Amino acid sequence: MLDDPETTTAARDAPRLRDEDGAIRDEFVDLVRTAIEADDAATLRELVGDLHEADTGALLHALDAELRPRLIALMGPDFDFTALVEVDDAVRQEILGELPPETVAEGVRELELDDAVYILEDLTPEDQAEILQQLPSLDRVALTRSLQYPEDSAGRRMQVEYIAVPPSWTVGHTIDYLRETEELPERFFELYVVDADYKLLGAVPLDRLLRTRRPTHVDELTEAERRRVRATDDQEEVARLFERYNLIAVPVVDDSDRLVGVITVDDIVDVIEQEADQDIKALGGVGGDEELSDSVWTIARGRFNWLVVNLATAFLASSVLGLFEGQLQKMVALAVLAPIVASQGGNAATQTMTVAVRALATRQLHDGNAMRIVLRELLVGFVNGLAFAVLTGVLAAAWFDMPDLGVVIGLAMICNLVAAALGGILVPLVVERFGLDPAVSSGVFVTTITDVVGFFSFLGIATAWFGLR
Incomplete structure (x- = not known):
């Protein structure tokens, strides 16, 4: 349909998203609600398209239940599915239940592995299988493997996007590889050194790599005693490791010491918050999975x-x-x-x-x-x-x-x-x-x-x- 000029003007004149207390302003929610009810996708993209995923998650909470899937459908590929990580479990499951598997699969494809796992892990095996079938084979295999790890384990939290190099490479070769390769993680703090069987030999901090002369071999910089966790380790134990040793990232290995992923501090912040939330609720005899949005x-x-x-x-x-x-x-x-x-x-x-x-x-x-x-x-x-x-x-x-x-x-x-x-x-x-x-x-x-x-x-x-x- 044609864009409503008044609604588009309203989008341009939208109030600030949050008030002094950090809550989503009612005026902003009303503008979004009006755009959804008018099926005005253009205005909705102006209002919501550039929001941080945490703000989009808060907006989803503020909307009526029947409007949430409609917002996602109207936004189409411009909707960031990372926002579903920011909402309560009950709200997320309710939204996913209203969306076609094709839409969910398309949104999940753009996510980091740990976020995709977090979104899918509470669905029934049947719903998971239906969504996974819509994904490319490589994405499907990676997600399926992560979902097979125990709940609340490091394997569920890890990302599989990391940089691994052989010990024979020089610093110059490694830096050239980083500059010329397009498919690299958005953010990384260290490189991992692996042998021919992909067994983890150690890590090289990024700052140390950049401060070393180009002819130096990577194995001379490798920290062999780099702390690591197993994919089956409990996420609370991993969080404790980060807290104790002030870590930024830690490699994840399987039972054969092969590198399978990496956990970064932003993932662990969520774990710490989740565990603290569960402990506080448990002290009052309340289930750790109870949410404000529950019936x-x-x-x-x-x-x-x-x-x-x-x-x-x-x-x-x-x-x-x-x-x-x-x-x-x-x-x-x-x-x-x-x-x-x-x-x-x-x-x-x-x-x-x-x-x-x-x-x-x-x-x-x-x-x-x-x-x-x-x-x-x-x-x-x-x-x-x-x-x-x-x-x-x-x-x-x-x-x-x-x-x-x-x-x-x-x-x-x-x-x-x-x-x-x-x-x-x-x-x-x-x-x-x-x-x-x-x-x-x-x-x-x-x-x-x-x-x-x-x-x-x-x-x-x-x-x-x-x-x-």
Whole structure:
């Protein structure tokens, strides 16, 4: 159809994409929505064609679900499929489900291998096969091989575009090759030296190559001990390697030490963000794959199981109160103050547990220093217990005009904060020892410990102190 002059003018006069808080402006989204509904491809290209893929991904989130595939169809070859890496899994799968396999295949062809794998890996095998059949044989083979690596492995994250040279080449020959060869990676930081069987011999940093005289042989510059990872290594371990040694790129080898790819720091930033996101969600009993774009039913179903476990442990903690039913009837103050002891212990345990889980995830907490960290947390719990014993004791005594009650709640506070410290550090250690994820499993058990110890210590001490029966 002919371009709408008013819409084209609107494209030229479009507001800035993001507001002061970094959110996509509603006015910009409205212009894009109008162009889509008018099937105005020219205006849409003016508005969206030059956006960074991260901005295009944010725009896709801001649009209504039915408009997203229409935007891609109208943009045609001008749509950068890298933007689909920037959206939630649920949004991406929804978009891919609405697009013809031919369109997806055409978009995937232009992507780096790791981005293409990221887009296709969550599709069903049938959908993957249908899209792969639309690709040229070389692209299909490379993608198929990467998709066969374990999920969250280095093989899924690596790029297969790299520069490998034999050790017999000179610096001059290598530089001439780099200048004259068109099919090179867009960005690279080092060259890899391989033998005739493509086994990795080492790496040559690009800056070192350019500073060396032309007659020098490459093998004289090769760093033979260059750190490398296997394609089957877990991506979290690879990220830890980058963090520990401040790496920019690392070669990926197969089980025979043959060079198969390279992982760069921009890929690892995504891994670090993803792993941190999963850990934070797991601490709250939320599935690591939950997204803001998920449906109500999906979110409710994902959270239900841990809420059931929490309910069971809540009944366990409440049963402790049942053991002191008579004492609670005789002294109402006990019923009023008991939740304070339990709540304070729960908060203290959550602090300790958060630090412990993160330390375990980054391998800072291990068998070699576990005892020292446990003793440290025990002392922290005792010190805080003393401080809050004085504070809550004074407040409780003044509130109910009973000095003895202040002593009782103070002693209970010390007991529970010490128990909270021990529970917060020991539970994650024990959970990990059994091969489970401490981020997912620790919270509910630690909270139960502090509730049970809090109620039992406070009511038990009160019963002994006041002689209640």
